[in-house]
Amino acid sequence: MMKLKKVDHMQYNDGMEVIESDLMEKVLTLVKEYDYDQYTSKDVEDALNKIQLSIEDYAAILSPAAMPYLEDMARKAMAETRKHFGNSISLFTPLYIANYCENECVYCGFSATNKIHRATLSLQEVEDELKAIAATGLKEILLLTGESRHKSGVEYIGETIKVAAKYFSTIGIEIYPLNTEEYAFLHTCGADFVSVYQETYNTDKYEQVHLWGSKRIFPYRFHAQERALLGGMRGVSFGALLGLDDFRKDAFAAGIHALLIQQKYPHAEIGFSVPRLRPYINNADNNPKDVHEKQLLQVMLAYRLFMPYAGVTISTRERAGFRDHVIGMAATKMSAGVNVGVGGHNEEQKGDQQFEISDERTVNEVHQVILSKGLQPIYTDYIRV
DSSP states (O other): OOOOTTSOTTSOOTTOOOOOOOHHHHHHHHHHHOOGGGOOHHHHHHHHTOSSOOHHHHHHHTSGGGGGGHHHHHHHHHHHHHHHHTTEEEEEEEEEOBOOOOOEETTOTTOTTSOOOOOBOOHHHHHHHHHHHHTTTOOEEEEEOOSOTTTSOHHHHHHHHHHHTTTOSEEEEEOSOOOHHHHHHHHHHTOOEEEOOOBOSOHHHHHHHEEESGGGOHHHHHTHHHHHHHTTOSEEEEOBOBTSSOHHHHHHHHHHHHHHHHHHOTTOEEEEEOOBOOOBTTBTTOOOOSOOHHHHHHHHHHHHHHSTTSEEEEOTTSOHHHHHHHBTTTBOEEEOSOOOSBSOSSSSOSBOOSSOOSOOOOHHHHHHHHHHTTOEEESOSOOOO
16 A cells, blocks of 8 residues: 655645646635634624524534523524424434555554454345345435545445435435545436535644545535535535644634535535544544534534524534534434444454444334434335436
8 A cells, every 4th residue: 555644745746636726725715714713702692693604603602702602593593494394303323334445544443554344245145235235214325434535445335325315215325435435326326415524624634643545635625515416416415533732723724615605506415414523443543523412413503503504413423412402403414323334234343343333232222212202213205217
């Protein structure tokens, strides 16, 4: 494997598509100028009194000055959530089909240098897993891989999507970034959504934590959502790994990134995810840094108020009580029946997990909790034709 420690993390590698877009420069400029300590309680109050928030208002409600206003933010966020999503909570589960990786990322359980059990599911194993998941009633699936083109190539991923289309009405993918024509190919196979998380928008920190591999190239990853939309995908999701760097600046950047994409591609369905650092194999002491539940809640509420029509997913990284608290308030989608190792839904998992989860409840258990809160579990809102 070729190590890329000396490769400029801001320069594209051979084979990486360069698109005409100025969004990265706009986002990085705004983030560089963002000084969240300058905002006051009056700035927060003014923002909360507005129907539509500006970028400056968004900056204010992400600031420390907004922490005493979480209840006010929550009430306003709940009203916006009900206005745009009713009382529905979408359910899905991830299926890891491979955990091979060709990157060294210091925070990830799948990092190439970690001594873990690696595996790639065969197409028959993929189908067996999908059948078991479909038997729970779920109709939305998220297919995930480690970032290895050699062990889980685009053709292989396309074949797994075709299998998934037999059982699920909505198919998302969370894989390594692709070129536009590759996203177009996976879209023709049946993929609907693409999730790509920048991890951190601080380019210096990004270089420090991505030591080598294609993931080291910051701009190629940044423009992945735009290439996915150019390839025909109908939805894209954004997020930063909160706690990897300054979470306020990373959350601010993710929100601006999503807004600019929405303005440029008005037809796109936009989603956010709010993962925090979790312990993982070979680094059990790597707990979330400086991002506590109240701060995580602030980020979710800010996303909802800034882009009220965007979906917000709450991960099984978080404890059950917190997940139950935020659904209907800010979160509109949650996972259930989760296994973050390779396979594990039909038989024992074949490959080690990416990180530890906190909520191990089954689909039925999550379903019942949603009902108990006066909300409606939604298994599908999309029909394939």
